[in-house]
Amino acid sequence: MVRPTIRQLEYIVTVADVGRIGAAAAKLHVSQPSLSAQLAEVEADLGVALFHRDRRGATPTEEGREIVRRARLILRDMADLRAAASGGGAFVGRLRLGVLPSISPYLLPNVVKRLHSDYQDLRLVVREESTRDLDEGLRSGRLDMIISTPEDHASGLATPLFKERLWAALALDDPLAKSGAAIRLDKLANRTFLTLGPQHRLSHIVAGLAGQVGGHLSDEYEGTSLDAIRAMAAAGVGVAILPEIYTKTEAQRGTDVRLRRIDVARAQRDIALVEPHRSTASQKSGALAQVLREEAAKLLSK
Structure with missing residues (x-):
């Protein structure tokens, strides 16, 4: 028999997901001693410890994380194989x-x-x-x-x-809100730009646009949602930079801001x-x- 088996890979992934041997055993509908024995068998076959076990539960070791990652890929490919075989x-x-x-x-x-x-x-x-x-x-x-x-x-x-153009959301009393035309980036010079947090790619794109015209990202408010940064723009805190699909579905339903497309090639994301x-x-x-x-x-x- 080739080891680890597919079932043993399922055991490994479930323990990693759940974080406790007992809870994983219940989810897999096997006894806890049986699951522990299967894990020990895999560890013996591979020659590595897969999990750290203590009162807090089971967490993958450094080697275990790589085994779990590869196990997920194998299980995914097996699911695709079964789907193809079943038509x-x-x-x-x-x-x-x-x-x-x-x-x-x-x-x-x-x-x-x-x-x-x-x-x-x-x-x-x-x-x-x-x-x-x-x-x-x-x-x-x-x-x-x-x-x-x-x-x-x-x-x-x-x-x-697809590609998304970026749009500016402006407070209703903003001078740039009077025109319905697209905004040249230089019209936003020295303005405060509102965007999502730095863990999002959108933040880096917006930072590049701001830097190009002497603007800056707000350091007083870091948005966690597009609705939130739109609301801050409506309050006059700054100019919210929003992706196109959002503006076409959500922002245009409201009347709290004026939306203007930013007319520069860099104002987009793939x-x-x-x-x-x-x-x-x-x-x-x-x-x-x-x-x-x-x-x-x-x-x-x-």
Whole structure:
């Protein structure tokens, strides 16, 4: 028998996810002594300790983290293999999808609706996380794919989806709010720029724009959501820089700010579907990317 077995890999990943042997055993519907024995067998076969065990639970060792990561990838590929063998097509089983919070609430509702309608055997698990956390999730195998800015995930394989222009949200009494035309970047010279925290790629793009015209990022308020920074702009704290899909779905419904597109090539971000690196994109990512592109195009054409 080839070891570790697929079942043993499932044991390893579950213990890593749950963090306690007893809770993992209950989730796996096996006894705790049986699970402990299986883990000990794997550790003996591999010649490494997988987990630190103490009163607080079980946490992966340095070697264990790499084993857990690889185990997740193997289990994912096995699920794809079973789906192909059963004729289930691209979407069968569970897909753990990580998404930037500046995209997920605006793009995903119609995407999820289509996937649930067209692929009834798919269980989609969505996680909204920062750019940094998405990268960690993809590297560790905690996430199967992510929707993010491709330059932040060099170790993954990116399938381009769309480009988003950036827009400025201005208080109603701001002099620049009077015109409906796009704003040249130099018109924002020496202004305070509002954006998400530094763990998001959007923050770095906005910092570059601000630096180009002598502006600065607010050091009094660091937004955690696009709605929050829009509200701060409405209060006159600064100029909120917002991605296009958000402005086309949420911000334009309100009357608390005036929205103006920023007329400079750098005021944009690329969005891609990223999966663990392989020679070619998987069948699943290709099908998902097509749905994402189509739904994004509908929003961006408004």
